[in-house]
Amino acid sequence: MTSPAYPITEKKQNQTIWRFLLKELKPSGKWLTPFNIISIPIILVGLALIVIRFTHGLGAVSNVTQEVPWGLWKGFNVVTGVAFAGGAYVLTFIVYILKVDKFHSIVRVTVLNGFLAYLFYTGALVLDLGKPWNIFNPVIGNNYGVSSVLFLVAWHFILYILGLLIEFSPAVAEWLGAKRAHKILSGMTIGAVIFGITLSVLHQSGLGALFLMAKEKIHPLWYSEFIPILFLVSSVFAGLSMIIFEGSISQQVFSDQIDEKSRTRRKEMLQILSRICGCSMFIYLFLQLLVFIHGQRGSYINSSMGYWFLVEMVGFVLVPMVLFILSYRKPNILLIRIAAIMTIIGIILNRLNVSIIAFRWDAAVRYVPSWMEIVISITIILIQIWIFRWIINRMPVFKGSPSWAKHKND
Amino acid sequence: MSINRRDFFKALGATGMTIIGLNAAGSPGSNSDDDTEFYGILYDSSICIGCRACEKACAETHGLPEPEDEMEAGVQRKTSVTQRCTVNAFDTEEGEVYVRNQCMHCNEPACATACLTQAMYKTKEGPVIWREEKCMGCRYCMVSCPFDVPKFEYESANPIIQKCDMCYDRIKEGELPVCVETCGDALYFGTRRELIAEARRRIAEWPEMYIDSIYGEHTVGGTGYLYLSPVPHNELGFDIKLQKESYPSLTKSFLYSVPAVDVLVPSLLLGLHAATKNKQNKTENHD
Numbered sequence: 116m117t118s119p120a121y122p123i124t125e126k127k128q129n130q131t132i133w134r135f136l137l138k139e140l141k142p143s144g145k146w147l148t149p150f151n152i153i154s155i156p157i158i159l160v161g162l163a164l165i166v167i168r169f170t171h172g173l174g175a176v177s178n179v180t181q182e183v184p185w186g187l188w189k190g191f192n193v194v195t196g197v198a199f200a201g202g203a204y205v206l207t208f209i210v211y212i213l214k215v216d217k218f219h220s221i222v223r224v225t226v227l228n229g230f231l232a233y234l235f236y237t238g239a240l241v242l243d244l245g246k247p248w249n250i251f252n253p254v255i256g257n258n259y260g261v262s263s264v265l266f267l268v269a270w271h272f273i274l275y276i277l278g279l280l281i282e283f284s285p286a287v288a289e290w291l292g293a294k295r296a297h298k299i300l301s302g303m304t305i306g307a308v309i310f311g312i313t314l315s316v317l318h319q320s321g322l323g324a325l326f327l328m329a330k331e332k333i334h335p336l337w338y339s340e341f342i343p344i345l346f347l348v349s350s351v352f353a354g355l356s357m358i359i360f361e362g363s364i365s366q367q368v369f370s371d372q373i374d375e376k377s378r379t380r381r382k383e384m385l386q387i388l389s390r391i392c393g394c395s396m397f398i399y400l401f402l403q404l405l406v407f408i409h410g411q412r413g414s415y416i417n418s419s420m421g422y423w424f425l426v427e428m429v430g431f432v433l434v435p436m437v438l439f440i441l442s443y444r445k446p447n448i449l450l451i452r453i454a455a456i457m458t459i460i461g462i463i464l465n466r467l468n469v470s471i472i473a474f475r476w477d478a479a480v481r482y483v484p485s486w487m488e489i490v491i492s493i494t495i496i497l498i499q500i501w502i503f504r505w506i507i508n509r510m511p512v513f514k515g516s517p518s519w520a521k522h523k524n525d
Numbered sequence: 526m527s528i529n530r531r532d533f534f535k536a537l538g539a540t541g542m543t544i545i546g547l548n549a550a551g552s553p554g555s556n557s558d559d560d561t562e563f564y565g566i567l568y569d570s571s572i573c574i575g576c577r578a579c580e581k582a583c584a585e586t587h588g589l590p591e592p593e594d595e596m597e598a599g600v601q602r603k604t605s606v607t608q609r610c611t612v613n614a615f616d617t618e619e620g621e622v623y624v625r626n627q628c629m630h631c632n633e634p635a636c637a638t639a640c641l642t643q644a645m646y647k648t649k650e651g652p653v654i655w656r657e658e659k660c661m662g663c664r665y666c667m668v669s670c671p672f673d674v675p676k677f678e679y680e681s682a683n684p685i686i687q688k689c690d691m692c693y694d695r696i697k698e699g700e701l702p703v704c705v706e707t708c709g710d711a712l713y714f715g716t717r718r719e720l721i722a723e724a725r726r727r728i729a730e731w732p733e734m735y736i737d738s739i740y741g742e743h744t745v746g747g748t749g750y751l752y753l754s755p756v757p758h759n760e761l762g763f764d765i766k767l768q769k770e771s772y773p774s775l776t777k778s779f780l781y782s783v784p785a786v787d788v789l790v791p792s793l794l795l796g797l798h799a800a801t802k803n804k805q806n807k808t809e810n811h812d
């Protein structure tokens with residue numbers, strides 16, 4: 116991580132842009148880090164499996180069945196991943212709409228994370244399509260299935276990726292030293308933010324609405340007409356917990372890029388984030404309780420699915436909520452981190468339950484993902500981390516913006 | 526509670542529609558008024574002798590391998606990527622009863638509503654068809670169909686979705702679906718209105734042969750396939766828990782609220798943004 120991306124603006128102007136890009140494409144820093152040693156072989160296997168998937172059909176690598184047509188890639192990479200990427204819209208709301216400036220230093224990294232997440236989860240979606248070459252039909256064709264929830268989700272996805280790109284683009288402009296573009300792009304931020312939050316509200320709930328027609332297929336403890344609202348509310352604390360978790364990792368990994376000032380600020384930020392988490396989890400639990408009572412679900416509790424439901428709700432929503440609330444009075448970073456990790460597990464459980472585990476829970480043959488599906492799922496995430504790291508080491512995400520771009524922002 | 530929420534969504538939806546100036550466009554419910562003129566097929570379990578001639582004729586017509594698996598009472602043979610229809614046997618107090626199993630050609634099909642490319646499509650004649658050149662293979666239709674009808678070719682690099690299309694090409698030519706043509710009396714083709722009248726007539730004329738209920742008349746908002754049977758439907762593997770309202774109605778309130786949210790949320794955000802901006806300026810001035 117020694118690449119001095121700054122200040123090279125002057126030098127850059129003498130180079131052609133291509134030579135600059137070529138140079139930047141080379142990896143910087145040490146090669147044989149533990150992360151690389153583990154991730155490279157997995158990625159290679161994953162890529163090979165992806166080739167097999169396209170030459171031999173989905174069934175060659177995936178265990179999905181006629182009854183459970185959506186497997187790990189949809190359930191984990193798309194449905195679960197998008198909940199975690201929700202941090203971007205919550206944070207841009209806090210910073211750009213509510214103007215809580217404290218969080219400015221982590222907006223960029225969160226938006227970058229969101230952008231990459233969406234990009235790669237769209238990738239996962241394409242992998243899962245049986246006929247991906249027809250993907251442009253709902254985009255440009257005259258075949259708009261406007262009554263389809265998936266149609267709406269797809270469109271909101273695509274537009275949101277654009278929105279996130281615009282929100283992040285000033286950092287790219289700073290990296291390339293493109294001053295004029297930087298000015299224009301920065302001016303577009305607030306528009307992109309408003310646009311992005313709206314799109315997020317809809318596709319976060321839309322992912323839940325996808326399952327509305329699977330009424331008899333999802334176990335009644337997880338199915339309700341409230342799924343869209345539950346998905347939306349839980350995306351708030353899912354996203355924020357992910358920010359807390361990722362923050363604690365990147366603080367160590369990219370410590371050379373983070374200055375002292377933002378380090379002390381971080382503690383304050385964690386406290387506020389954990390408060391929002393606690394509150395939104397309370398709302399979520401309350402909604403779950405309402406659904407539980409009005410759906411007269413009591414009779415389902417005394418069964419294995421019922422216990423499983425309690426594990427999710429008590430173990431991974433109620434307990435972390437209490438931990439978050441405990442840390443209100445006496446801020447305790449460790450406690451907050453533990454709560455964040457538990458919340459993350461809870462969200463994974465919830466999304467997998469709705470999309471896979473409680474989906475056709477009564478089927479004779481249960482769907483269990485194959486190792487190949489799992490490797491491909493992990494490969495998608497690993498490549499995403501690689502690109503994330505590549506960008507962090509080059510563009511001003513953690514490190515401050517170059518001076519020419521600064522004065523307006525501060 | 527749920528009523529309240531539904532009303533809330535309805536109100537939201539109504540706002541959305543007025544704002545956008547749409548009138549529930551694209552909602553499959555909009556054609557439910559003239560559903561009586563959809564063609565359909567009446568299947569009579571009391572007459573069917575379980576000869577499976579329709580299965581063979583179907584396979585032949587659609588270029589599928591001849592079904593070879595044996596029929597066994599109590600064993601549900603499901604449709605598959607190579608079988609658009611199956612006939613199953615059930616042991617009941619009326620003896621062995623047969624039931625045909627294929628796409629129900631719902632009046633308001635969940636699959637067609639789910640499909641984001643209109644590859645699954647409810648034709649104006651009534652059959653629900655699948656159009657290969659539009660399908661992107663997302664399998665959302667399979668997730669949504671309450672009868673698990675669409676079957677996906679997982680083993681192919683260029684997969685298709687297999688499902689009964691009521692021989693749509695033949696119907697357009699004025700011919701009968703091949704199963705109806707093959708079968709003597711157990712399958713009866715006509716408009717839904719005719720089929721229901723015919724079913725009622727049979728029930729009235731031979732009450733000892735039928736239970737007084739037509740499966741498909743109301744289930745999931747009405748289906749193009751209608752079933753007469755000598756014993757209660759749940760004894761024949763029918764899912765009688767399925768709701769009476771159509772499946773697309775489950776997503777309608779969400780879909781209707783989308784335009785409203787798309788307009789209201791940005792306005793709200795803009796307002797907030799303006800408000801906080803003023804506040805910021807003020808505090809700055811005081812400093």
Ligand code: SF4
Nearest residue numbers: 628629631634636670
């Ligand atoms: S039975 Fe399933 S596949 Fe057939 S029309 Fe109804 S929803 Fe579509």
Ligand code: SF4
Nearest residue numbers: 640660661663664666
């Ligand atoms: S798999 Fe094909 S037919 Fe089914 S919903 Fe997707 S695009 Fe439509």
